Amino acid sequence: MNIALIAHDAKKELMVQFCIAYCGVLSRHNLCATGTTGKMVAEATGLNITRYLSGSQGGDQQIASRISYNEIDLLLFFRDPMTVKPNEPNDTDMFRLCDMHNIPVATNIATAEVLIHGLERGDLDWRDIVNPTFK
Numbered sequence: 001m002n003i004a005l006i007a008h009d010a011k012k013e014l015m016v017q018f019c020i021a022y023c024g025v026l027s028r029h030n031l032c033a034t035g036t037t038g039k040m041v042a043e044a045t046g047l048n049i050t051r052y053l054s055g056s057q058g059g060d061q062q063i064a065s066r067i068s069y070n071e072i073d074l075l076l077f078f079r080d081p082m083t084v085k086p087n088e089p090n091d092t093d094m095f096r097l098c099d100m101h102n103i104p105v106a107t108n109i110a111t112a113e114v115l116i117h118g119l120e121r122g123d124l125d126w127r128d129i130v131n132p133t134f135k
Helices: 009-021 035-045 059-068 088-100 109-121
Strands: 002-007 030-033 049-051 074-078
Touching: 002 009, 002 035, 002 059, 009 035, 009 074, 009 109, 030 035, 030 059, 035 049, 059 088, 074 088, 074 109
Parallel strands: 002 030, 002 074, 030 049
Antiparallel strands: none
């Protein structure tokens, strides 16, 4: 699976800790991330992560583009709900794209853990159910 990682500044350390905890599961998949998040996770875990620009420079839009081309299978986007972000309309567009393409999204650690456990068990092979000819 192709998994995208994004975290607002206040949630980057949480993303790092999450990826450390689930490094074994994540290592079996293709990972991409916005710049700073990807750098922090890669340095802490040794995971191979394709890094895009940082979110404020358009990295979130680069990931959104991959979502629109069905190149992302799962999005882990740890959001900071307490701080208004100048690029929040981009976030909303990304969530809309995920809804259009049936991409599972976690915006907090509780949902991320549910998805990662499902991924580990093999429960998230949903594209075969939704579109058997996808692969």
